[in-house]
Structure formats: structure tokens, C-alpha cells
Amino acid sequence: MLSRPSNHEPIPWRHGVVSTPLFTAATVYAGGLGLGLAADAGTALPLGWIGVGSLTGIAAAATSRFIRTSGQSKFRRWFHTGFTATWTSAAYAWINWTAHGSPWTLASAAVVGAATAALTPFYAIDRGLRAEEIAAQWATEAGTGYGDRAEWARLFEEVGAKGVEVGKSQRTRGGYAMPLRLTSTSFEQLLTMLPALETRKGDIRPGSLRLVRSESGLASEAMLHVTTRNVLAETIDLPGDSHPLTIREPLTLGLLESGEPIEILFRQVSIMIAGMKGSGKSVLLHVIISLLTRCTDAVIWMIDMAQGNTAKRWLRPWAQQWKDTDGRLIDRPILDWVATDPAEAVRLLNAALAIADGRARRMKGGKIQPKESEPAVIVLSDENSDLMAWTPEALKAKIRLLKKGRKAAVDVVDAVQRGTGPNTGGGEVDSQYDITIGMRFAKKQEGQFVFPGHYQQVDLAKLPGKGALYILDQARAQEGGIGPERGKVYFANDEDEHADGTARHDIEELAVARWDIRPDLDQAAQEDAAPFGYHERWSDPERIAWLLDALGLPTPAGTGARTAADGTSAAGGNTAPGQAGGIGTLTPIKPIEYYIDKAKNPQAEPPQEPTAPATEPPTAGGSSGGEEDPQVAAAIARALAEFERITEQAAETAADEEAAADEEAAAAAPAGPEWLPTAIDAIESAGAMGMKPAAIADLVGRDRKTVREALKAAAERGELVYRDRGPHSVYVHPDHP
16 A cells, blocks of 8 residues: 555656656657567567557556646646647657668668657656645655664663664554564653653654553563654545445545544544644644534534534535535525523523434433434534533533433533633543644643643644644553654635635535535434424524624524424423524514503503504414414513513523622632632643642732732632642642642
């Protein structure tokens, strides 16, 4: 698989435009001389077969060149094909001419020289049109060279690694790997020597060496991976594939620094993505969506607290009624449900939890294997911290979902800007993540919140550019694992304009190519989610106002009534599946001021309203449907009574909660400087490990003396606990004794 390709290009050295034509001419002339020697020896040449072979060779060379240049422009493709056909025709014509005559004449040699001189400038043009392709090909292959066993054995001796035997190196996608046999130096000791080895080697980048245990599992065997390809500096475009996938198999997000693919199994895992603004989280989310929407056994529910900024690009083709490449109308959204405000997010999380509970009741045991008839539900959250920090109902639902959703094929992917407790939802949420992806941060200290057990091993502040990341899954985190590994995510361009100001639709085009792959949510799960407004998620004008406003779309006619947060419709009761309920089904009715006034003064005579025109046609059933219709009046009276009851109950509850919250906040508010709450939150997120005063000083941007005094005072008040460990003393939260 890693062998040299059959269409390998010549070495791109600076004299290649001259040397290659000369070498080709010499080869052709040598072939003609060979035929001449055979003829002089009395051998009868098969002139007819030589002619047929020549025509076949010309056709094969031109066709092959036409196919190999399929990715280039029309002009370049035809130029390459025409040039190939021309020089092969000239070569075969000369061979046939000398086969019928003699290659030993001065005329035959002159023809070869003249043809070479005439075609060389065109070869230079041909090669110039392929300059980028050739350079890229050889730059890639230059990174897959073999290591010098003797040199590496010497380097191990120089850094103090005794008894390390180096085996024959093997090519990898990002460089090469060497098997090691350890006779004196242990695996753990050798790990600490890698920076010194990189320095001694001299021609590799920091972090280019990666030591892993051998597949044999023996303590005396290991594998040293040497990365010569700078994957983190590359822009690796998202592959253009759009064929169906399954969530039961790993999906590829990009490349590891070793050149191997970053593969994640999204089934039965919870994933956290942490990175500062501008680190590439949005691009990574687009890549994840592009993969999940190709799965025939998964649907996406998305909580996008950035006003739907990520989701709206995927929904636009459906909302604006685009057509795909086959001319079919895109008649359903590629994302099954999107929430952009706290109330809708709570509704979505409760619906996901209801599906998990419902599937658990229906299961005979074990776990659900996602399939098209019963797909997995992936709850993808962007700007998750906005929800977790300010919406307790969402936090409660998220914690329960993380604990209960796994076996029911309801999984979670969260993207946050920090790995601290207030951003993720606290330690009870953090402990449930199976895979952690850390992207760039401004300060190294942030790494202790994202990878608390590998803080000394990672430096998120040194990740280069957007899209670079560390990934830690269960295999890497287990005893003897390699820990967080660096890589680069695929690039999906989410810009909405080109440099010249013209619109670009890269994300929308991905949605167009995938819209009909994803399955529908199974009927049983739809029934589980129905009480939380699942069937009205795209028909309630208030719930989709964010999308309509963003795309400048009018409110569609016949959309359903707004669904309350508890899942009931505004008119009371649950809306049946498939019934949207139309806007204006009770019109014409009196203005809302009329009913407010009536509720305040039930004995007062209501003001008279103009009657409807006499020519207005009656509604079905013979009733006028107007404001005095008995059925309408009864419905309004019931709705007003229910509305008044709910309003009074909500007001009382809100007042009680507000008073209790004020008391709790007053009691819990810590004394001390304004940065102290941030420090206490960080210490709580660090768990039983705690944090040193120096790390806290770096985090809050204060001098260490000031920080020590404030922390000491907080410990005296019982807000923190001081662990005296000499130079390793730390402060821990009282919840983590």
C-alpha cells in the first residue's frame, strides 16, 4: 500500500527539463540500435507486429495520461494528453522507420536529435503545468525514508539509554518506525529520554518521537515512531466522499501526527471538545456533522447556543427549498432537531432522556445496536458552557442522559471553550466523557482542566494554528497507554464569502450531497419525544424564528401553535403525532387586550367589536367560526382559565425560587477579591489533585503573594482546604477531601 505508485513522476531536480528528454531520446535510439543489430544478424523482424504494437503503445500512453490528469483543468488535461501522444508517435515512427531501413545512418541519428530539440520546450511546458503536483508528491515521499540503525543505536548510547537494540525500520504514513529491544533501560525510562534524543538527532522537530509498547505486550519490546512529515502544519481538506457510512464503525476526523488516521467510534461514547475561541472547534463540528450525516443509522439533535451559527448552514438547503444534483427537492432537514435557546435545549434534552428511558423499557437486555429502523441519537452541543452554567434544568437532564443514554444508543458530543467545571457542568459530567479532544488555548495551565492526568505531557498553548489537537480515548488513557496524541482535523471551509466578496456554499453543498442518507427517527422514539414537542419542532414559528430571521424567510402558512416548555401545546393538551395545528384556526377573534380586560373585570360589559361582513362564507359544519360562535367561546374560556391558573402558579413559583436563590447566593457568596470565585471554581474542577498557588496565580493573572494571602483567608473561612506537602502543597475544594 505504501509502495511507489505506478504513475510516479520523475525526480524534480532543476536540470530535469533537459536531462529527461535526453535520457528518453537515448533510450529510444538504443532500442533502434537493438533492432538494427538483430537485423544485421540475419533475424527477420516482424515489421507488421512492430507497427501494430506501436499504434497500441501510442493509444495506451495517451489514454493513460488523459485518465491520470482528471483532476486538472480542461486546457491542462488536453495539453498533457496531446504532448504524450505527440512524443510517443515520434518515437514509434522512428523505430518503425529504422526497422524498415537502418539505424546506423547519419540521417537516423539526426532525426532523433532534431525531434528531441523540437519537443524539449514543450516538455518544459508540460512539466511546468505539473510543478505543484510533482513537488507535493515528492515532499510526501521524502517524509517516508528509512532510519539508520547504526546512527540510532549511537544516539541511544549518547543519551544514556543502555542496552537498546534497534531493529530494521519500517515505513509509515508520516515517517518511519523502528522496533526496539530493551535489555537494560526500561520503557518508562526511555520515555523521559525522548526530548534528548530529538535534540541529538538534530534534523527532526520537537515532539517527532513517539514511543509505544509492542503489540506483543512484552516489557522488553517497544516501537519508536519517527515523524518526518509535519502533519500539524498541513491543511488537510475534508475528503469529497459522500457514500453512506455506519455509526457502528470508526469515523475518520483527520490525521494523527504519525500520519495515521484519527478514528473515533461514535457509538456508546460521550465526547468533550475543549478549545479557546478561534482554535478550530467550529470546523471540527462541521467535520463531525459531515460524517454523522452520512450514517444510515444515526440522527443528529443539535444544541447550538451560538444562535444556530453552525446549524443554519446545514439547514439552509432545506429551508430555502434547494434541489440536489438529481433535481430532487430537498424536503426535510438534514439535522433532525436544533435548539438555539435554553428553553428549547431543555425540551430537547428531556426528549432525548425520554427516548433513552423508553428504549430501556422496551429492551430485553444488553444494548441497542443502531440500525436504520432504530437509529442512534447523537446530541451535539456547541457553546455548551452557556447552557450548563445558567440552566440548572439542562444540567440535570444532561447528567441523567450521560449516565442512561449509552445502552439506548443516545450519545453526547459537547464543545466548550474551557475544561473547567462551570463550563462542562462539573465533575459529575466530566467523569462521564470517554473521549477528550483538546485544542489550542492561550495558556498551558488550561491543560490541567482538559487532561488533568496528563498535564505535564501536553501543552495546548503550543498547538500550531487552527485544527491542531490532542486526543485522549480509553485505550490511550489506560495503564501503559501512550496518553494524549497530537493530530490535525480535516479542513471544511465554513466561510460564507470568497475573498472577492462572492458567496460560497461549501457547507451547504455538503448538506445537499447527504440530505437523503440519514434515516428518520423510529416511531417508538418519536412517541417518547412527542410530549416535549418533537412533532412541532419545525412547525412552531416561535421555535424556528432564529432560522427564519437568519435566512430572511417569512413565517410559513399553516405552522403549528407554540409548544410550551413542558411539552403541551399553547391551547392545552398534547398535539397528536403528525398534526401541526394551524395558525389562525380560531380567527377571527378579538384582540388580546379584550381577553386581558375581561380577565381583570369579569363582570364588566366587554366593548363591542365590528361584526364580520355579511358576505363572509360559513365554515364547515354550518358554524360561522366567528367570535360569537359557542364552540369558539367555550374553547377561549377554557384556554383563558388554564392560562390564568398557569400564570398564577408560575408567578408564585418564580417568586419563591427568586427569594430562595437570593438567600442562597447571599449565603454562598465568598468573601475576598473579585477573582476568588474563579479560583475556587478552578480548584473544585481539579478534584482531589487540587492546585498549587502558583498555578492559580497564572490562571487569574495576579502575583503569587496576593494569591497566597487570599487563598489562606478562604481556607480559614472553610471555603478551601490546604494540603501541606512541602514544595508540592496544594489547595483543594471541601467537596474533594
